[in-house]
Amino acid sequence: MIRIITVEREFGAGGAAIAEKVAERLGWKLWDQALTAEIARLAQVDQASVERLDERCDPLFYRLMKVFIRGSYERSLPVGGLGHFDADTMIAFMHRVIEGAAAEGNCVIVGRGAPYFLRGREDAFHVFVYAPWEEKIRRVRMSGKSENEAVELVSTIDEERATFIQKYFGKQWPNRHLYHLMINSKIGDDLVVRAILNEVSALQ
Numbered sequence: 001m002i003r004i005i006t007v008e009r010e011f012g013a014g015g016a017a018i019a020e021k022v023a024e025r026l027g028w029k030l031w032d033q034a035l036t037a038e039i040a041r042l043a044q045v046d047q048a049s050v051e052r053l054d055e056r057c058d059p060l061f062y063r064l065m066k067v068f069i070r071g072s073y074e075r076s077l078p079v080g081g082l083g084h085f086d087a088d089t090m091i092a093f094m095h096r097v098i099e100g101a102a103a104e105g106n107c108v109i110v111g112r113g114a115p116y117f118l119r120g121r122e123d124a125f126h127v128f129v130y131a132p133w134e135e136k137i138r139r140v141r142m143s144g145k146s147e148n149e150a151v152e153l154v155s156t157i158d159e160e161r162a163t164f165i166q167k168y169f170g171k172q173w174p175n176r177h178l179y180h181l182m183i184n185s186k187i188g189d190d191l192v193v194r195a196i197l198n199e200v201s202a203l204q
Contacts, residue, residue: 002200003105004124006114008174011157012136012150014185014192015129016110021193023108031101032110039093091168115178116169125200128174128182135186 005022009015016032023030091113098117101107102124109118115126131139133154140150158173165173176182181199185192 002123002125002203003107004102004118004121005108005196005200006118006124006126007108007110007129008115008127008179009111009129010131010136011161012140012154013129013131014139014189018129018185018189018192018196019108019110021189022196025193025197026106026108029101029104029107030110031098031107035097035101035109035112038097039090042097043089043093113165113169116165116171119178125181125196125203126179127196128176128179129185129192130174130182131185 005019005026005028007015007019007022009018019032020030022028094112095117098109098112098114101109102118102121105123115124115128118124119126136154137147137150140153141147145153162173165171165175171178174182180203181196183192183195
């Protein structure tokens with residue numbers, strides 16, 4: 001019985017919006033902004049401390065941290081209290097929150113390495129959403145970014161995610177062997193949602 005769906009995605013491919021629609025269709029809890037908020041709550045972090053950290057941390061670490069502390073279209077979550085909140089600490093909090101969400105079940109989890117944390121669970125269904133370059137730029141532009149901003153984001157964020165996954169899980173990103181379904185969102189969000197639900201239904 002599938003009780004958990006993880007949605008990993010290329011930046012700009014629309015994975016967060018697709019995950020939200022899947023959760024709505026199933027009546028399940030969406031762990032996206034809620035997940036980052038729970039990590040922040042447990043870590044007792046706030047915006048002011050992020051600003052202090054930004055001034056003195058390793059720029060690579062901070063970029064990596066931002067990638068996984070952001071939610072849909074990487075909207076920044078107020079985080080802080082980061083005196084001892086390094087990448088290793090963040091991974092521990094991620095693991096704790098994601099495992100807790102999985103234990104509750106009936107949930108859709110967006111990114112944050114969830115397929116890697118939950119790879120041994122038979123009740124989890126893992127999806128990877130990708131798209132051609134032009135489609136990702138188009139989607140990011142629709143979110144209000146300029147052409148230059150869209151190109152910079154699409155060019156860098158997935159590289160940073162890949163670096164993060166390699167460092168903490170020793171795997172390439174994306175790792176096609178990890179996913180039950182890899183799908184191109186250029187076909188349209190509704191068709192992607194339908195494909196995910198059909199695959200999950202077939203496995204039930």
